[in-house]
Amino acid sequence: MSDIHAAIDAVWRIESARLIASLARMVRDVGLAEDLAQEALLAALERWPKSGVPDNPGAWLMATAKHRAIDVLRRGKMLERKHEVVGRDLEARQESPEDALHAALDDEVGDDLLRLIFTACHPVLSTEARLALTLRLLGGLTTEEIARAFLVPVPTVAQRIVRAKRTLAEARVPFEVPRGADRAARLSSVLEVIYLIFNEGYTATAGDEWTRPPLCDEALRLGRILAELTLQEPEVHGLVALMEIQASRLRARVGPAGEPVLLLDQDRARWDRLLIARGLAALDRVEALGGTLGPYALQAAIVACHARARTAEETDWTRISALYDALAQLAPSPVVEVNRAVAYAMAFGPAAGLEIVDAVAAEPSLAGYHLLPSVRGDFLVKLGRHDEARVEFERAASLTRNTRERTLMLERAAAAARKASRNDRGER
Amino acid sequence: MRFMMLVIPKAYENARADFVPPADLVAKMTKYNESLTKAGVLLSLDGLTPPAKAARVKFAAGTPKVVDGPFTEAKEMVGGYWMIQVKSKAEAVEWAKRAPMLDGDVIEVREVQDISEWPEEVRKAAGR
Numbered sequence: 001m002s003d004i005h006a007a008i009d010a011v012w013r014i015e016s017a018r019l020i021a022s023l024a025r026m027v028r029d030v031g032l033a034e035d036l037a038q039e040a041l042l043a044a045l046e047r048w049p050k051s052g053v054p055d056n057p058g059a060w061l062m063a064t065a066k067h068r069a070i071d072v073l074r075r076g077k078m079l080e081r082k083h084e085v086v087g088r089d090l091e092a093r094q095e096s097p098e099d100a101l102h103a104a105l106d107d108e109v110g111d112d113l114l115r116l117i118f119t120a121c122h123p124v125l126s127t128e129a130r131l132a133l134t135l136r137l138l139g140g141l142t143t144e145e146i147a148r149a150f151l152v153p154v155p156t157v158a159q160r161i162v163r164a165k166r167t168l169a170e171a172r173v174p175f176e177v178p179r180g181a182d183r184a185a186r187l188s189s190v191l192e193v194i195y196l197i198f199n200e201g202y203t204a205t206a207g208d209e210w211t212r213p214p215l216c217d218e219a220l221r222l223g224r225i226l227a228e229l230t231l232q233e234p235e236v237h238g239l240v241a242l243m244e245i246q247a248s249r250l251r252a253r254v255g256p257a258g259e260p261v262l263l264l265d266q267d268r269a270r271w272d273r274l275l276i277a278r279g280l281a282a283l284d285r286v287e288a289l290g291g292t293l294g295p296y297a298l299q300a301a302i303v304a305c306h307a308r309a310r311t312a313e314e315t316d317w318t319r320i321s322a323l324y325d326a327l328a329q330l331a332p333s334p335v336v337e338v339n340r341a342v343a344y345a346m347a348f349g350p351a352a353g354l355e356i357v358d359a360v361a362a363e364p365s366l367a368g369y370h371l372l373p374s375v376r377g378d379f380l381v382k383l384g385r386h387d388e389a390r391v392e393f394e395r396a397a398s399l400t401r402n403t404r405e406r407t408l409m410l411e412r413a414a415a416a417a418r419k420a421s422r423n424d425r426g427e428r
Numbered sequence: 429m430r431f432m433m434l435v436i437p438k439a440y441e442n443a444r445a446d447f448v449p450p451a452d453l454v455a456k457m458t459k460y461n462e463s464l465t466k467a468g469v470l471l472s473l474d475g476l477t478p479p480a481k482a483a484r485v486k487f488a489a490g491t492p493k494v495v496d497g498p499f500t501e502a503k504e505m506v507g508g509y510w511m512i513q514v515k516s517k518a519e520a521v522e523w524a525k526r527a528p529m530l531d532g533d534v535i536e537v538r539e540v541q542d543i544s545e546w547p548e549e550v551r552k553a554a555g556r
Contacts, residue, residue: 013515
């Protein structure tokens with residue numbers, strides 16, 4: 001990439017979400033707003049290599065996009081979209097570049113940004129569509145970047161985005177932050193989308209790499225933006241705390257050959273202290289807001305226990321078990337039970353863990369969940385039941401789609417098999 | 429990618445030990461810091477007291493020698509930093525361009541070293 005194109009890319013990255021958000025408020029259509037913003041970007045790509053990047057590139061893009069909006073509306077290409085009023089409104093606002101600048105810097109931008117996040121995560125859209133649209137509208141990522149991040153073909157992502165924009169328009173989804181109970185439900189959809197993006201980076205569900213840190217960075221950035229827009233929402237800060245602390249371990253989670261390194265085996269000197277400090281600070285914000293901890297805050301409190309322990313042996317497993325008990329009550333799920341089992345095994349012995357895991361082992365929703373046999377295998381090894389453990393690790397290997405993780409599981413299966421045969425020969 | 433944006437205020441080597449930046453500049457800086465926070469890119473920041481209050485430990489002939497500030501012969505003294513997380517060097521530079529600086533000030537944009545990019549033997553020496 002040439003310097004000027006890198007510079008334009010950087011401006012786009014910084015400005016695009018606010019640009020699209022402000023335009024969406026004016027034209028009341030997120031899809032159209034994004035198209036207008038893209039047209040402004042194309043204009044910049046054409047103009048700036050000759051003229052240089054303007055002093056206030058954000059205002060330039062906004063002014064250009066607004067001109068386009070007026071053109072589009074005047075040409076009557078939006079027959080279905082009754083935008084005459086909006087058009088007049090736009091012209092009225094178009095008095096001078098200074099106005100555009102002020103509009104762009106207005107505090108309203110924050111509200112528009114929040115509306116944009118809530119719209120991108122609207123329940124009328126599929127989860128995949130929400131992920132793609134959020135990364136596109138809020139992250140300023142290109143279709144190619146999103147496709148690369150999720151290891152799906154570019155046309156698939158392009159189609160998802162086009163369809164998502166159409167769905168929003170057809171469903172006449174208002175550009176707003178819902179109120180009352182709707183707000184809580186939508187906020188949890190937003191948090192889910194951000195955490196899904198994070199997790200796809202933290203433990204890639206497919207592909208040759210165990211982690212994809214750029215996706216974690218992207219999710220963290222979205223979380224931090226959201227946290228500044230919703231200062232009074234404890235769960236937002238809970239999610240940010242959770243992601244900051246988990247991300248602090250990214251470097252330590254991958255061995256020299258790209259293989260996964262499990263939490264208790266990690267070199268804690270490689271944990272990122274800056275991110276841990278940020279995570280703990282976010283958790284303090286949750287606690288300062290008062291009330292009982294929500295699911296994200298509870299998970300953050302759990303990872304904070306690990307972050308505070310200087311060595312694996314110092315981990316406060318009793319506290320972690322209690323936090324998992326609270327989480328299991330608040331947001332019961334088989335996956336939480338598996339994690340609770342791990343904590344119990346560490347606090348009270350492998351038999352305690354096995355008991356919890358066995359209680360949920362028959363859950364249909366866990367049928368394809370590779371961590372269940374992997375965890376069960378771990379307990380069985382500790383109980384000296386190596387042959388049963390081998391079967392579990394082999395099962396885990398067959399269930400994971402991540403090649404690095406599969407290798408690890410096959411290694412553990414082989415180790416369990418060796419121990420089992422030694423046991424058979426009476427060499428304990 | 430993680431970058432440190434180092435602020436090198438003009439003539440900071442001559443600042444008095446009790447130098448305090450003027451309120452209007454601090455107000456602008458606070459607004460800028462907020463914009464970094466709201467964009468989700470700011471990891472941490474600090475301002476550094478004037479070099480007049482600093483010490484330099486100079487290494488020569490095997491013995492560290494301590495020199496107290498000010499260091500009037502020195503140039504380009506760091507006055508503070510932002511640590512940011514961005515996608516590219518260009519993005520870091522774009523953020524630096526938006527800082528409310530005075531004529532003659534400099535912001536140096538430096539990427540944080542990623543040890544995983546070092547050759548294997550050097551990585552091993554770092555225990556990685």
